Amino acid sequence: ETGVTQSPTHLIKTRGQQVTLRCSSQSGHNTVSWYQQALGQGPQFIFQYYREEENGRGNFPPRFSGLQFPNYSSELNVNALELDDSALYLCASSSSLGSRGYTFGSGTRLTVV
Amino acid sequence: AQRVTQPEKLLSVFKGAPVELKCNYSYSGSPELFWYVQYSRQRLQLLLRHISRESIKGFTADLNKGETSFHLKKPFAQEEDSAMYYCALIYSGGGADGLTFGKGTHLIIQP
Numbered sequence: 001e002t003g004v005t006q007s008p009t010h011l012i013k014t015r016g017q018q019v020t021l022r023c024s025s026q027s028g029h030n031t032v033s034w035y036q037q038a039l040g041q042g043p044q045f046i047f048q049y050y051r052e053e054e055n056g057r058g059n060f061p062p063r064f065s066g067l068q069f070p071n072y073s074s075e076l077n078v079n080a081l082e083l084d085d086s087a088l089y090l091c092a093s094s095s096s097l098g099s100r101g102y103t104f105g106s107g108t109r110l111t112v113v
Numbered sequence: 114a115q116r117v118t119q120p121e122k123l124l125s126v127f128k129g130a131p132v133e134l135k136c137n138y139s140y141s142g143s144p145e146l147f148w149y150v151q152y153s154r155q156r157l158q159l160l161l162r163h164i165s166r167e168s169i170k171g172f173t174a175d176l177n178k179g180e181t182s183f184h185l186k187k188p189f190a191q192e193e194d195s196a197m198y199y200c201a202l203i204y205s206g207g208g209a210d211g212l213t214f215g216k217g218t219h220l221i222i223q224p
Contacts, residue, residue, distance in 0.1 A: 003156075031210075033210070033211060033212075035212075040216070041216055041217075042117075042199050042201075042214030042215050042216050042217050043157070043199075043212070043214050044214070045211030045212060045213065047211075048210060048211060055210075056210070056211060058211055090157065094210075097210065098210060099210075100145065100147070100162060100164075100203070100210075101159070102159065102212070104156050104157040104158065105156065106156050
């Protein structure tokens with residue numbers, strides 16, 4: 001059984017650019033959530049995807065968007081990057097909507113300069 | 114809006130001493146509360162949830178709705194307990210199952 005894998009592990013982008021982060025959910029998991037963790041803070045919920053549809057969203061602007069694919073893998077896209085977008089982005093998968101057994105990935109460290 | 118407060122950024126105790134990591138929440142409704150742990154160079158992982166009412170690695174946590182608290186306790190700390198601990202709650206009532214995390218407490222167990 002494989003866990004949640006995220007790619008890339010690190011990347012550096014320039015303010016104003018766009019970035020795509022990827023997540024492969026754990027085998028058998030169909031629900032994916034994305035979190036942003038700024039330095040010294042706890043993770044903050046961005047949004048959740050279930051059966052390829054966005055199921056709910058935290059307090060993040062529309063330039064944060066996502067996709068979920070038929071194999072339940074997911075992407076997080078951020079447009080018009082700002083310096084404050086520098087953070088660790090975590091992906092978490094669960095076996096179904098309402099399941100509380102979240103498995104987290106190791107994260108992607110994004111630095112915006 | 115829901116909020117989770119962990120008042121201690123850093124907590125240092127000696128091995129064998131009792132540990133209590135504080136967590137308070139504000140939420141209008143019936144929250145589900147969790148403790149997550151992140152050991153050095155490892156992923157965030159679930160330690161325990163209040164619904165299960167179980168003890169994991171000697172840790173317990175009781176939900177006190179009157180005080181809106183969910184403190185994590187262990188009677189005798191061990192060096193391997195050193196880690197970052199996050200308290201989290203989830204809105205259970207439709208919509209997304211997004212976790213709301215506190216800022217975390219860094220627990221250091223001294224030998």
